[in-house]
Amino acid sequence: MSEFKLDQRLKDDCFILDESENFILLLLNNALVPWFILVPKTDKTELYELDESLQQQIMSLINQISTYIKQEYPVDKLNIATIGNIVAQLHIHIIGRFKTDPYWPGVVWGREPKQPYAQKNINIIQKQLKAILEI
Amino acid sequence: MSEFKLDQRLKDDCFILDESENFILLLLNNALVPWFILVPKTDKTELYELDESLQQQIMSLINQISTYIKQEYPVDKLNIATIGNIVAQLHIHIIGRFKTDPYWPGVVWGREPKQPYAQKNINIIQKQLKAILEI
Numbered sequence: 001m002s003e004f005k006l007d008q009r010l011k012d013d014c015f016i017l018d019e020s021e022n023f024i025l026l027l028l029n030n031a032l033v034p035w036f037i038l039v040p041k042t043d044k045t046e047l048y049e050l051d052e053s054l055q056q057q058i059m060s061l062i063n064q065i066s067t068y069i070k071q072e073y074p075v076d077k078l079n080i081a082t083i084g085n086i087v088a089q090l091h092i093h094i095i096g097r098f099k100t101d102p103y104w105p106g107v108v109w110g111r112e113p114k115q116p117y118a119q120k121n122i123n124i125i126q127k128q129l130k131a132i133l134e135i
Numbered sequence: 136m137s138e139f140k141l142d143q144r145l146k147d148d149c150f151i152l153d154e155s156e157n158f159i160l161l162l163l164n165n166a167l168v169p170w171f172i173l174v175p176k177t178d179k180t181e182l183y184e185l186d187e188s189l190q191q192q193i194m195s196l197i198n199q200i201s202t203y204i205k206q207e208y209p210v211d212k213l214n215i216a217t218i219g220n221i222v223a224q225l226h227i228h229i230i231g232r233f234k235t236d237p238y239w240p241g242v243v244w245g246r247e248p249k250q251p252y253a254q255k256n257i258n259i260i261q262k263q264l265k266a267i268l269e270i
Binding site: 045046047048055056059062063066067070077078079080081082083084085086088097104105106107109110 | 180181182183190191194197198201202205212213214215217219220221223232239240241242244245
């Protein structure tokens with residue numbers, strides 16, 4: 001899909017960590033929780049519409065990103081979701097949650113506050129993920 | 136896992152639609168949106184901890200339940216998530232959303248109002264799902 005164009009709101013809210021033929025991996029600009037967004041390059045908007053091979057790749061990447069989060073952060077729970085009520089472009093949230101984060105035990109969507117990342121921390125996360133991820 | 140015990144809060148909030156060796160399928164008692172909850176019979180609390188075969192069964196059931204929702208309801212979007220901040224027992228939400236539902240475009244979790252089902256409608260949903268689902 002050479003014509004794939006990342007949704008403008010995802011572009012505005014996130015940093016691009018990595019990109020491959022089939023995926024873009026984003027980091028939401030909120031240092032309060034480790035919040036990754038996986039965007040399959042598809043014009044389908046629902047998970048069940050994807051072919052089995054792409055679904056399996058998504059599951060594998062969820063596993064890899066989950067493992068990374070659990071290794072690098074003392075998180076209490078992972079929240080994984082595809083919602084898309086506001087940004088219809090298919091995207092999967094993979095988020096580490098702390099019992100001490102400002103949204104706990106509620107969900108993170110539509111909640112405040114957010115805290116922007118320092119650039120050096122984005123660089124560290126990007127380097128770590130690029131080293132382990134098969135995207 | 137013969138000793139598997141459904142979390143009491145899930146029991147209180149939902150109807151059991153179907154049960155198999157590996158899964159329990161629940162209907163949340165809120166007729167405002169079609170809201171299904173799939174509970175794999177495991178003591179793991181995170182998706183990435185499950186073995187590949189169980190992950191594939193979950194993906195297949197997400198596909199089947201998504202297809203059912205899209206066929207039976209004029210939904211605008213599907214929301215699929217595993218959160219577990221309050222109920223740690225692993226469970227996956229598969230929810231049909233309408234642009235006219237009271238929570239749109241927000242997420243459904245922690246939101247009001249809810250509207251209990253009439254028993255006859257639960258029976259209809261249960262019959263339809265049992266006919267098509269390979270749980």
